[in-house]
Amino acid sequence: MTDTSAPLYEVRNISKSYGSVIALDNASLAVRAGEVVGLVGDNGAGKSTLVKALAGAHRPDSGQIFLDGIERHWASPHEALQAGVETLYQESSLAPHLSVSANVFLGREIVSPGLLGKLGFLAQKKMDAEAHADLERVGIAVPASNRPVSQLSGGQRQAVAIGRTVSWARKVIILDEPTNHLGARQSKEVLQVIRAAKAKGLGVIFISHTLPHILEVTDRIVVLRLGKIVKDAPTSDFDVDTLLGTITGLLV
Numbered sequence: 001m002t003d004t005s006a007p008l009y010e011v012r013n014i015s016k017s018y019g020s021v022i023a024l025d026n027a028s029l030a031v032r033a034g035e036v037v038g039l040v041g042d043n044g045a046g047k048s049t050l051v052k053a054l055a056g057a058h059r060p061d062s063g064q065i066f067l068d069g070i071e072r073h074w075a076s077p078h079e080a081l082q083a084g085v086e087t088l089y090q091e092s093s094l095a096p097h098l099s100v101s102a103n104v105f106l107g108r109e110i111v112s113p114g115l116l117g118k119l120g121f122l123a124q125k126k127m128d129a130e131a132h133a134d135l136e137r138v139g140i141a142v143p144a145s146n147r148p149v150s151q152l153s154g155g156q157r158q159a160v161a162i163g164r165t166v167s168w169a170r171k172v173i174i175l176d177e178p179t180n181h182l183g184a185r186q187s188k189e190v191l192q193v194i195r196a197a198k199a200k201g202l203g204v205i206f207i208s209h210t211l212p213h214i215l216e217v218t219d220r221i222v223v224l225r226l227g228k229i230v231k232d233a234p235t236s237d238f239d240v241d242t243l244l245g246t247i248t249g250l251l252v
């Protein structure tokens with residue numbers, strides 16, 4: 001069934017060139033609340049460029065961006081973040097020397113007022129408990145949130161990074177290759193977190209080269225090829241072969 005509800009987040013006819021390279025050519029994409037959209041394409045298809053425009057990290061050369069139906073001109077990633085658009089980049093990493101909870105709250109620490117109104121101190125216990133609860137809510141079991149991140153496995157770290165993104169996100173999350181380099185069990189955990197984000201009513205844009213993951217967890221798939229959107233269809237229209245054919249251009 002086609003979802004006719006209004007898009008939560010949308011880009012229309014976005015173009016972006018780097019010198020003579022056209023990275024995005026009139027690309028449009030929309031995500032609704034409680035919808036998971038898969039964004040796929042071969043290396044160099046333009047996915048990262050589109051993610052950067054969505055995240056407010058890049059100003060497109062032309063095209064429009066709408067959040068809640070209102071046109072936005074992101075001046076910085078911070079502005080997009082403040083408006084409720086969270087992005088987790090492939091290369092994004094946690095601060096290894098800090099605890100799980102400090103990472104969950106990084107940049108948004110809870111500060112209790114100090115004595116005589118002087119410098120506040122971080123409400124460490126409160127953050128540990130809240131970080132644990134936040135991660136549990138999205139299905140991530142981390143043994144102790146006061147443990148340094150350096151003591152976690154790669155998969156656990158990735159799960160914490162995604163958990164942090166999902167628990168803070170208010171409207172939209174963009175996950176750029178979140179299952180990259182993860183084992184089967186860890187990937188399953190990440191896919192479960194994506195489902196939790198959907199259940200929370202967030203709009204999710206999920207970028208991955210692992211087509212079975214895309215097919216498993218998305219509602220709709222958008223295929224980019226050489227900077228153009230060549231297909232935007234319900235996930236039920238695809239299997240691995242047709243999706244691969246669309247990405248490579250052997251189909252469509």
Ligand SMILES: Nc1ncnc2c1ncn2[C@@H]1O[C@H](COP(=O)(O)OP(=O)(O)OP(=O)(O)O)[C@@H](O)[C@H]1O
Pocket residue numbers: 018021022023041042043044045046047048049050
């Ligand atoms: N900073 C840049 N300067 C010049 N060209 C760039 C720059 N960033 C990307 N490009 C080019 O723009 C095109 C799209 O690149 P982009 O990184 O968006 O693709 P992608 O789909 O994310 O690829 P991958 O899956 O390999 O990460 C490519 O041809 C790439 O070489």
